[in-house]
Amino acid sequence: MTPRINIDGKRLLQRLDDFAKIGATPAGGVNRQALSAEDQASRRLLAELALARGFRIFQDPMANLFIRREGRFPRRAPFMIGSHLDSQPTGGRFDGALGTLAAFEVMESLEDVGIKADVPLEVVAWTNEEGSRFAPGTMGSMAFAAGAIPDAWSDLRGRDGAPFLEELKATLEALPAAEMRPLGFPISGYIELHIEQGPSLEQENTPIGIVYGIQGTRWLEVTIRGQAAHAGTTALEFRRDPMAAAIAALEPLYSSMMPRDPGVRFTVGRFAVEPGSVNAIPGLVTFTIDLRHPETTVIDALENQIRRACDNAAAAAGCRSELTQIFDMPPAVFSEDLLACLDRAAATLGLKTKRMLSGAFHDALFVSRVAPAAMIFVPCRDGLSHNEAEYVEPEHSVTGARMLLAATMEAIVLNA
């Protein structure tokens, strides 16, 4: 019953090589930061490939790039597949590019055999997923989901000083063949293929991760104030040592947060001490906590636990603790219908899969707020990403694209 269709693995791998040349770094990675000349060049190449196959191309005001293959019913909301083409300054060849090029490969494969769905299919390359040149990341999908470009971005400048709006304009103008469309429009679903950026699929020898959501992330900043004093002359009973308080607060949190619930991510990434002298009891300690979990209620409860631990430890040390949220991104839960499509697709292909959460943000997070969304992960070597040494076995790239094709078929052809 399934139409005999497969992707062209050789073509996909060649495309990955071709795109890796745009912004290639000597160490084998890519530097293709958002809205840069290299980003524009990669978008032009994709647009040329699309136009050469007769697909229409569109841009919205955020320079999100869409390639459209028409459906039987052009007025239906399109189904979307894709990812991003921009990279970190010392990024890898697969982060974003694999998902975008595999999506285009899916579209070409459908075109190759002439399978038409009721709904239009669109490949998307979202603008500035990485957020390294212009912060924040996932700008394109964020604005798409919001239907507007936030006012705050008007004055934005890149790390290189470049004005965001000018670079955005230049990027839009670099693709005169693309038709303009408004920001945000109804879509019937979205699937994004991406490298895992973690080690679990590789270690468990599983080629496909079926991603059922993106965990919520909350950043906390804890400040503990005590009294700086002489390390030699100040006996324990006279100390108000915020470092001792921080250690006393954090030890039980490290011992309990992650060990008790495998869904928790608890990371202290910044830690600053004042005055910072070998022989001075600190007067001030500030640290950050990156807290993640799939459920907001759990994140709330963990934050309370952290606050209590810091308050109690600070009080016991004669110090005062302050905790503030500096960032909060609620969890995304992906569509059960689309996940079922992914399960069926994997079964059809006989692929071993693992249901998993994404620890990192992706454009799918924002798309999931306006449409059914899901993600497919493929293994990357040693879990390495945001690194020029990032590497995906050709076999895994091809399997990922086959999975994306099969899932797209499930979603828009077989279950339409």
Added chain:
Amino acid sequence: MTPRINIDGKRLLQRLDDFAKIGATPAGGVNRQALSAEDQASRRLLAELALARGFRIFQDPMANLFIRREGRFPRRAPFMIGSHLDSQPTGGRFDGALGTLAAFEVMESLEDVGIKADVPLEVVAWTNEEGSRFAPGTMGSMAFAAGAIPDAWSDLRGRDGAPFLEELKATLEALPAAEMRPLGFPISGYIELHIEQGPSLEQENTPIGIVYGIQGTRWLEVTIRGQAAHAGTTALEFRRDPMAAAIAALEPLYSSMMPRDPGVRFTVGRFAVEPGSVNAIPGLVTFTIDLRHPETTVIDALENQIRRACDNAAAAAGCRSELTQIFDMPPAVFSEDLLACLDRAAATLGLKTKRMLSGAFHDALFVSRVAPAAMIFVPCRDGLSHNEAEYVEPEHSVTGARMLLAATMEAIVLNA
């Protein structure tokens, strides 16, 4: 039997005021850093006072300044009292100055009533006790005890870029009336009066601390290396988190080191994390430990305990720990004979005393390596020092000087 003699409290307090004007800061402290114009001015004032009373003055090549009141037997090794005149950049009026001016007051009081001892008495103002402009501190007494200026100091420059040797030369030349003498010579004993720089005397309402030693200080630097990784995508089992290891190592050390032995001082004053991003598991954590105790064997044992704690915690977290000594100052134990003199002096004066250790270094530490030495502490408000708000009640300054006089009498007159 005791000659009726007392110090002139009013004269001492006036002198403290006069010296506090040299390098006075708007906030009421002093900035009289070693070998600066202000330091030279304070040395000139002390020299003038000494010459006006007919005392001879000497300098050695380290610009340690000596004021000599002759004894009945001029060839006997002199007994020495004093402290230092240099200050921190935002220092207080009493740290060093009190001990030096009280010593000079003792000498003047003996002169006032014509009490002569067998041994000569010398007041000393050691060069660069603070170590803030030129590091290390206690340079003058260190070189005196060693009998030589370390080669390493030849190229030394101050924080302000000033060459040490040039500033030393200028300071020596600023006192042409002083006779030169070699560095290091036999002395029969040394007593130094100093402010406590801690809160215990004030809190226990005790006017005099009899200091029986200076605790040993060892500085350790611990480096824990793990693997930097994404805070969101890296599950616990894949983490090699040096921050978690540092916390796990330090918590039991904070819980045991000081609580179990009141003689221990355990301080983590510096703590650095790389890469230091909110959403990155650190790859490297470095921290310092300032460890103090009166006994070297205990410090050795504590260092071993720290090393084991760090090694074990690092291993448990898949990290590697390295511990290095970056500074080591053995403890000083003061002379029982001189401490007995201090006890008798306090009994004679009817003063409540407390036997105590010094947590901070003092020039007496180095002098104690070549002669019997001891120290007297007086309370300072809130234990505050190295601070423009440093304050000593006039009554405590005068009591300290009376105690120094009585102890000097015990040492060189009554027990000669």
